[in-house]
Amino acid sequence: MILFQDTNITIFQSSLFQTNSIVVHTEDLVMVVDPGWLPAEIKQIQKYVNDIRNGRPLYVFYTHSDYDHIIGHGAFPEAKIISSDSFARKKDKEKVIEQILRFDDSYYIERDYQISFPEPDIIIKEDGQSLTAGHTSLFFYLTPGHTECSAACLVEPGGILIAGDYLAEVEFPYIYHSSYQYEQTLSKFKKALLNPYEIHMLIPGHGPAADSKLEIEARRSASLRYIEQLRGLVQENKIDQSYNLISGYPFPGIMNKFHEGNIQLIKEELTR
Numbered sequence: 001m002i003l004f005q006d007t008n009i010t011i012f013q014s015s016l017f018q019t020n021s022i023v024v025h026t027e028d029l030v031m032v033v034d035p036g037w038l039p040a041e042i043k044q045i046q047k048y049v050n051d052i053r054n055g056r057p058l059y060v061f062y063t064h065s066d067y068d069h070i071i072g073h074g075a076f077p078e079a080k081i082i083s084s085d086s087f088a089r090k091k092d093k094e095k096v097i098e099q100i101l102r103f104d105d106s107y108y109i110e111r112d113y114q115i116s117f118p119e120p121d122i123i124i125k126e127d128g129q130s131l132t133a134g135h136t137s138l139f140f141y142l143t144p145g146h147t148e149c150s151a152a153c154l155v156e157p158g159g160i161l162i163a164g165d166y167l168a169e170v171e172f173p174y175i176y177h178s179s180y181q182y183e184q185t186l187s188k189f190k191k192a193l194l195n196p197y198e199i200h201m202l203i204p205g206h207g208p209a210a211d212s213k214l215e216i217e218a219r220r221s222a223s224l225r226y227i228e229q230l231r232g233l234v235q236e237n238k239i240d241q242s243y244n245l246i247s248g249y250p251f252p253g254i255m256n257k258f259h260e261g262n263i264q265l266i267k268e269e270l271t272r
């Protein structure tokens with residue numbers, strides 16, 4: 001399940017949706033990001049964290065509240081929870097819990113922790129908000145667009161950007177909240193790349209990481225292009241043609257549905 005490992009970071013990838021659960025480990029702290037999905041996968045992450053923790057403070061950062069990203073909540077009861085302000089104030093939390101319960105019910109899944117919605121101890125309220133311990137700095141950014149509550153984290157040392165559900169190679173933008181805010185978030189990622197901190201690796205919520213600025217920029221422009229072109233085609237009512245935009249992606253059955261969702265959302269945005 002370990003996809004990548006170096007001094008400061010270990011990426012675990014679930015068999016489901018290529019979802020990345022990340023463990024950040026610096027000399028000063030350990031932070032788990034979006035632990036998921038299956039009980040055995042979560043156990044492996046728990047065991048890993050137990051083995052390496054060595055008394056360091058433990059955090060869990062949730063990049064956003066989609067059920068696949070919070071399904072492991074409860075597996076690290078002693079951790080301090082970090083999330084965005086809008087995550088903390090989310091209105092329909094019970095709907096997310098229902099999705100998890102339905103998933104577990106569909107696949108006979110039993111867990112040894114209680115499913116619940118995370119209540120953050122540390123709330124991200126503004127871009128660049130930091131958490132510093134010893135030589136480690138975590139810089140958080142609000143990244144609405146995919147969902148309203150999305151957030152990202154830049155880890156120093158290491159120059160690692162934990163992006164949440166953005167900039168995946170395996171999927172085009174899934175826009176549940178706002179295509180305009182999605183575009184603004186993509187600009188924010190660009191600015192983060194130009195920061196005083198050098199980004200060496202970007203880890204999206206799903207699929208492979210990007211380990212060069214060139215690759216990150218390629219993914220960023222592909223996302224921007226998709227949104228711009230889709231908006232244009234929806235405006236001209238060329239819906240059939242819009243499916244060409246996703247013809248290169250690997251899982252057409254489910255991805256057509258996400259694309260349809262994007263079309264609906266953009267239609268609504270354009271008639272507002």
Ligand SMILES: [Zn+2]
Binds near residue numbers: 066068069165205
């Ligand atoms: Zn996701």
